[in-house]
Amino acid sequence: MFPALSFLLLTLLVGTVLTFLSGRWARWVALGSSMLFLLEVSGLLSGFSWPGVSASGVPQYAYAESYPWISLPWLHISYTVGVDGISLPLLLLTAILQLVTVLYSFDERRQPAAYFGLVLLTCLGCAGVFLALDVLLFFLFWELVLIPMFFLIGYWGGLRRRYAALKFFVYTHVGSIVMLVALLVTAFYSHAPSFDFAGMYVPAQALGVTTQALLFAAMLFGFGIKFPIVPFHTWLPDAHVEAPTGGSVLLAGLLLKLGGYGLIRWGLELLPTGLVHDQPLLYAVAFASIIWGSVIALAQRDLKRLVAYSSINHMGIVLLAIAVDSNLGLLAAVLLMFAHGVVSALLFMVSGSMHHTFGSRDIATVHGITPRTPVLSTMMMVGALASLGLPALISFPAEFSALLATWDRLGYWVLVPLLLLVVTAAFYLWMMQRVLFGPTEGVPETARDLPWPEALAMSMLVALTVLYGILPGLLTNVIIHSPVYGLP
Amino acid sequence: MWQATYLFDWAFLLPLLPALSFVIVGLLGPRLKRLEHGGWVAVGFGFATMVIGVWIAVEEMLSSGGYTDQQYTWFSIPGNGTGTFPNGFSLVVGTLVDPISALMLIVVTVVGFLVLLYSIGYMHHDGGLPRYYAELSLFLAAMNGLVLSDNLLEFFLFWELVGVCSYFLIGFYYEKPSAASAAKEAFLVTRVGDILFLLGIFVYFATYATSGSAGGWAANGFPFVQGNQPFLAGAMGGHSTTLTIAGLLILGGAAGKSAQFPLHVWLPDAMEGPTTVSALIHAATMVAAGVYLLAVASLFLGFTPADQLAIVAIGGFTSFFAATMALVNTDIKRVIAYSTISQLGYMVLAVGAGFAMVGLYHLFTHAFFKALLFLAAGSVIHAVGTQDLFKMGGLGKSMRITGFAFLVGGLSLSGIVPFAGFWSKDDLLASVYGTLATHPVYWPFFLMALATVFLTAYYIFRAFFLAFSGPASRDPTLPTAHEASWVMTGPLLALSGLAMGAGLLPFIPAFASLLPGAGIPPHYGLSELALSGISLGLAAGGIGLAYSLWGNGKVYTAAPNSALGPVRALLLRRYYFKDAYDAIGLRGLYGLSRAADFVERYMIDGTVHGLERAFGGLSNRLRHIESGVVLDYAAFLVSGLLFLLLFLLVIAPWLVSTGGI
């Protein structure tokens, strides 16, 4: 069978390297390779058929490949990749965001080759994480994501970029270390025959309750920092505020999803008992993130910070959906991650454009921009409405299923996220009232509406927001081809 | 009958056509200068929609109240035999044509079309017309979708969409800070209701997931109607407390949309929008959606007695409460807005008392005469450019048609025979009266409703006399008013006709089949006649009082120090509700958020920075041990040796002897 996934990774790698080397033409190379990426992923989607669960109850994967890599008497590591309904939508998200990011920053002037190369490298890493089914391979790609993002923030970022980049690096690195330990312990203490997912699946589930609980808690910390979960979230606002727009887009759109995906793939699937045992902790953390993110967002003046905190709130809902451990919840989690990926990307692009259109992202000083920049205003409006969960836009079906799943497990506790939806609506509406409406203030004479690359990138995201909002079936029909079935 | 099935199957055109108009006007609007920036496009689509809507309604009449349900799966999850949704779970979007939705279709499409037409004249001088017509079309689409919804989720979906349309249209004059903030307020207050509604949906969905036919409710997409039978959760059994809670949550949602107490604050402020919008959205259709929801719920899901009492209480109280605030207001639109709240209270009251159909009957008539009142008021504002009643006056001569229209609307609202309002309101009061024997607890609310008749007649005619009667305008600076073009007067006349005749339609048997069930058309026994007499008397009294105080250019001013003074102040401050909500929202929530932000910056991040500094300091300290003097290094080495010896020769053996290691 044709090694589709390896081919995908290979083309990504080649594209990245070429971009780094192609100097003035970098943006075109990047654009081309992004389109190819999207093309390949759509190919995967069209040919996707999930082989289901094997006789021994181990979930299997489409386009699966496995080649031995490192083999010692006590250590069996392989290059194993494959996709199922959980990873495929996220892979699609990666392809989409890579394309729009390249498009959005098409006019990047500072070291374009390096910039686009790093963007592509980040996406390569994310794609790898979503594809990898072996502990080492997974961790390898996981770490690989870190470096380009560090440089994107540290070199192209804002005034406090050094601080932000370092903070981002430290937090996520510490997180990934704890995660690695948890994965290693899972592999060794369960005496799994090999480090690949299939090899660990049955032994890991056979681990004792206490072990599983501890391991899952460790994974919650490790993956949670990427989520990010309160109180380990403070790297996120700084990173977002300082990062260049492209960086923020990838950060919010993809990097946060790595945490969610990892927790599902390596936590929920390998350590179900641990999950159940840790549920109170999970609920506490999720509620904390939901409340904290939403409430603090209300006080923000910097649009990027505001969106960053709303991301914390949304990812809290994702965590909640994972925590309830039902097939509806899992579906909601993946759907919501996809939705948040698209919407937050849109909102960060809006913030970025706002910054270099008006020279400020301060929603307390820039007012009534609508007459001057109608297109930008429309984008901001759609983004905000999508993010506050308006029906017929992408987030609604996801949030609806997530909250329904929560109600199903937690009963009236669901009022917590529900009421916070009001707060979320409140800070978005207030933001719109201040920035879009009212008499025009703080808008420099030179302010012009969006340049075409930004407009194009954003309109693509808007189109997706509407498309998947009206036809969520396009996604859910993929997602259900995964262990979503198997969950009790 | 073949063409019936034919058009039912095409019911989805009703949301689709205006949606199409939304896209066209939204994209091409700015190019279509000739067509009033797309206005005529919207009107055209509105007309087509009206034709189809009315046609479908007529067919529904002829098919004598059948159900026609079309379903399109939105998304679904396969079941895994366990959990709450063992047979999976599917969310559908469908079009359900049944009597009451047909009735609503008439209201929405007819008023919608008339308002669009009227806008051509009314909005002519405003900027941003493409936006206006696009959003109005989108609203029509969403409203039709809502009316045709065949399950709660879809209902909620369109419910939110009409909400956001109202948000945009209230904020149409977004340069005005007051408009922007009113829009936000409307969205947020209704959002509170929406949250309760959503939770209610959860309760129903989770409780009855497996009830009903074939695979259960969940697997079939939670339809209102299964196999031509109402789903009637109540009948499915299930824990009564759960049902009650679910019902209350639905009521919460309805209260938000229909501006019932205590979520009523947003509607008067919503008058910041263009008057046409107030007429269509905030009088005739969207705000009535709450009542429609209650009716649907009572028909297809069923309420428990506890729910009914709560609904009655809310409705009865709101009708009175809102009317009182209308008594003193000086803004012509706000007066009508308060009367809308109060009339919606009537409808809620009726539904609660178990007469959903009567409630809808009143909704039907109210839609026409309230839209008429707003459009007439709009025509006045268009002419004189102010909304302050105390600046107007004597417009009756210069604007005959408008004056006539407003008069018709006012009489209909006050419930003077034979205007439309009379029949429905009378029927409503009579029906509620009928339940008092079995539910004496309804008494106070019935009395409130009855008293409201008097207040209503008073405040609407106070407005009428202030605006139209008297010799001339009180404010000479105002432009000399004159009647507008046919696009505005035409709809006024059409609506006047409806405001007069609509109340009699149910006497046509075919039409009555749209309102199946108790008391339609009204049946007049002795007690009913007596009651009509009383209410007519009250209304007449109200009108009389209004005339004696305000007629012929008189202006009544109660001495502020008199007993009425403080009351007046209280009413003008709207019982301080808005202030209270602002306090909660701004000082409460925002303050909390600022506090949290402080904690974030200085405590959570502070800890991190503390750690950072600690490491840095440690590193610096240690580095300076490295003196560069070789003998120091030797000293360190030797001391290290001593430590090792100490450990291996003394400590370790001791530990071993004590079993430490």
Add this chain to the structure above:
Amino acid sequence: MDLGTLIPQFLPEFVLLGAGLLILLGERVGLERREYFGALSLAGMLLAFLLVAADLGTPGMGGLRGVSAGQVDGAAIPGALYGFSSLGLWFQEFFLLAAGLVALAFLSRPSVERGAAVSYALLIFATLGMLLVTLAADLVYLLLALEITAISSYLLVGYTRRDPRGLEAAMKFYIIGALSAALSFFGASLLFGAYGTTSLSVIGHSWPSGSGGLASAGYAFLLVGLGFEVTAVPFHMWAVDVYDGAPDEVSAFLAGGTKKVGLFAFVLLFTVPLLLVGSLSSATGSARESIQLSLVVLALLTMTLGNLLALLQPEMKRLLAYSSISQAGYMLLGIAVGTAPALTGASLQILAHVLLKTGAFLVVAAVSALGIGPLVADWRGLGVRRPYLSAAFALFLLGLAGIPLTVGFVSKFVLFSALVQAEGWFLWLAVAGLLNSALSVFYYARILKTMYVDKSPTAEETAPARSGEPLGADGLGWGRAGAIALAAVAVVALGVYPQPVLGALGTAAQHFLSLGL
């Protein structure tokens, strides 16, 4: 034994000896161009390398050394002075690799330089000593071999004799070295006193029975003596000054080469005693645990302090010195655990460090040859000015930080996996080690930031390397360029596909432990 059996057994060592003597002879007869000596020593090292490779390649390990399979990876012969183990042979390869890289880089120093010949000869003799260490089966033999290495490296550090910094470094190195030599001698004497023999395996097996703390004291002294070699904290302080003051290539050799000898000495000395930990009666078993504990404590101290000290270190060479101190900590950890997986991990980590550290120091050599200052800050904007050189350095740093697709990542992964696999309280060692590597990432990132993010001091320097310069190797000579390139390639190759080497090391470690038992 007569020469007839000795020569084939020690063929590679003799080859090196010959090369060294030839070089000295050559200088006598008036050769002075560096190229001759370089070629000669490289040839010798290459030949030795191939011979050892052949041994490793030959099944049953009889091979060219002509020793019966019993002596290689067989049961140790009681009282034998030396024995052949495949693990030892692998380490010989590591040492030859390090020495080879340095010799290659040496070529780029001024063609005619005072003491060129001597430096090559000393390099070779030091290497010779290192090779001998790997064969030791006897304490005295071990110390003797160590001294050969140590003495040659003292001289190597100060071989220019004109450079005060170099000489000061030599002086410090010598004083501390001699002191710790004395201590290890004393420790050896105590062990001999305890068991009446200097055979490593015998001592290892009989300890701690029947000696009133004499043996424990002996081990303590040896820990210090060898701790100096591996720059274990608190015996590390000389290293920073010496690496700083020595000629750059020599620092590369010290960090990449001689230090590892000490580590193998640790393996020889402590693996056997540690092997039986737990499998023994509580008293003796726990006595051995106390040694293990002290080793672990040393290791933790070493890596943590090494990292902490490197954190804010402004000078490039000193920073690298501290980082190599912390790296030694990881390796000690692997040795202290004493299981086959851990030993495998430690060995790979050592190989990784040989490549990475040698490479890094050679880049430093190249950079200072370009006249760029010793401070990290002086490297600002080097990424633009010297793209290839900077890329290589970045690669080595990423490797040291344990970033994927470098051998450094694989080695750390294997090592820490081994710690986890050992279960019990070793898990926490893995955590500590990982947290440390997280800490280390800071200063590596700091350097990367300086090279790529920060602006160059002056516009003139920001001009990219002129195109005329050789090999695009940024104008550093062929020798350095070759050595750096070689190291870089090896780093990536082993990072992408480590299986061949890793697998062999795994088996070797297995054999070695079974040999000990």
Add this chain to the structure above:
Amino acid sequence: MSDPITTASFLGLSGALLGIGLFGILTRRNFILLLIAIEIAINAAVLNFVYFAAFASTPASGLNGQSAAVVLVGLAATEIAVGLAIVLALNRLRGSINVTEATSLRL
């Protein structure tokens, strides 16, 4: 061990030697005296070997110890030789053999 008391006393002697050596190393700043101290420290080890060899349980063991002692003496000689070489170079370069003065290598 044959006779603990004598062993103890001998160990005390060699220990004392070592101690003197270490003390010298830590306190002397003159390189020459430093070398002497080192010599003393090493000789403590040599003395141990000789003593233990003399009281060895088996002849083989005795031989082992004596040969070790001899080797160590040789090693000590080379150490000192190298040390002297460094002293000379140092003296030529700085004109002083005070080891604490050479502190150019430091932060």
